[in-house]
């Protein structure tokens with residue numbers, strides 16, 4: 001596997017790199033950010049998401065706790081209710097932030113939890129215990145699901161589990177096993193999914209709209225459009241290249257920038273906890289919700305969270321209007337139809353223009369205009385200059 005920091009970046013996949021970083025930073029700060037990458041096979045969406053494993057920082061947990069209990073707020077059946085001194089006696093350990101994968105053929109027991117057969121059949125001391133599944137084991141980390149549309153189509157039970165886990169931040173999960181009391185457990189997991197909306201069974205929002213709405217951001221992966229980049233990707237995918245890089249794996253990772261990303265993530269996570277959105281931008285987002293009758297309040301929560309993270313990743317101490325307009329398409333693409341999205345974006349651009357937002361702001365806060373100069377960047381590309389196709393892409397749109 002090629003390190004995250006060494007993967008080829010181009011215009012069509014840059015947004016995915018960015019939201020993956022945003023989600024890693026947010027998860028590190030303790031707030032999940034759920035991502036869905038849509039695109040054609042071969043655009044490298046799963047490669048980027050899986051490679052992010054290499055940039056995940058460590059977390060501290062109660063020693064040996066398979067539920068990844070935070071020593072400061074233990075939540076698992078075994079450790080919740082323990083005093084600080086009891087936890088100190090058990091000790092703590094550093095582990096890499098978990099990154100676990102659910103396949104579209106997974107079973108409920110594997111995902112949520114099942115009876116621990118090893119302990120049940122232990123000859124010296126047989127006990128009936130629950131073995132947490134992939135989701136509770138990914139607490140404070142990432143769960144990755146490729147082909148989420150197929151999972152939603154074939155596994156309504158697992159879809160229901162995901163709805164609960166992604167319903168709130170943190171979410172919750174119930175582990176049930178016949179003969180044992182059900183365990184309700186809190187989980188804070190960022191769910192990352194990938195799918196090709198043009199393959200069977202179709203786009204997630206058409207299969208299970210509710211699940212689609214749980215994703216904070218959706219990113220459509222474009223195709224690479226330059227000969228050099230395609231040739232480079234071809235090289236990376238060649239058998240010889242993969243054999244050579246497997247041989248040099250350790251050196252490759254040591255030399256890569258992945259370590260740097262880990263350090264940045266920890267720094268950014270601290271910044272994220274400190275940074276807040278100015279009131280006038282929050283009102284601006286609230287107006288979009290009311291004016292356009294957005295179905296879900298999650299949509300504007302996602303805009304707020306993502307805009308702050310975007311500012312953090314730009315190493316800025318202020319959230320700007322450009323941070324908001326940048327994330328609007330990703331937060332709304334799967335939540336409104338294409339025409340509404342375009343109309344909303346055009347309007348957000350006009351309404352979000354410096355003058356109109358300032359007039360709104362000044363009405364609210366009666367502050368002078370000069371003070372706010374640095375909220376507005378002049379380098380950002382206005383959304384209204386983007387084609388509809390860039391905002392609401394599907395393969396059908398690309399090939400028609």
Ligand SMILES: [Zn+2]
Nearest residue numbers: 065069076079
């Ligand atoms: Zn625990």
